[in-house]
Amino acid sequence: MKNTINILLMQLPIGTPSPDNNSPIDFSDPFNIIVFIILPIVAVVLYFYWKKTKHRDNE
Template identity: 40%
Template sequence: MFINAYISILSILHQAPQEIPKESDSEPVDFTDFDNILIYIIIPILIFILYFAWRQMKKRERDRRNRH
């Protein structure tokens, strides 16, 4: 009985996936690298600006259609 419980506990512990990153493996983002600056700062700002420009363009087009 005790051996069965011990074996089942060991099998559960050994089934933990190895591919999942752990908190101890992570490092802070290095903003001295241009790639990180591009990915985490520049691209999100460009997406934000382009989204609001697209909304303004759609609003102007809608207003122009409603006037005519």
């Protein structure tokens, strides 16, 4: 079992972020709110708007 864990750990290159050293997203920072909440919502809305206008152009 220990040998398997060592083999798996050797697969991660040095300097690559791993789930062990990541911190949770801090939503008290306005930048994180914009990047992780507002921009994805805007991207989805714009995608559906684009698909709707593309569908109208085809008719």
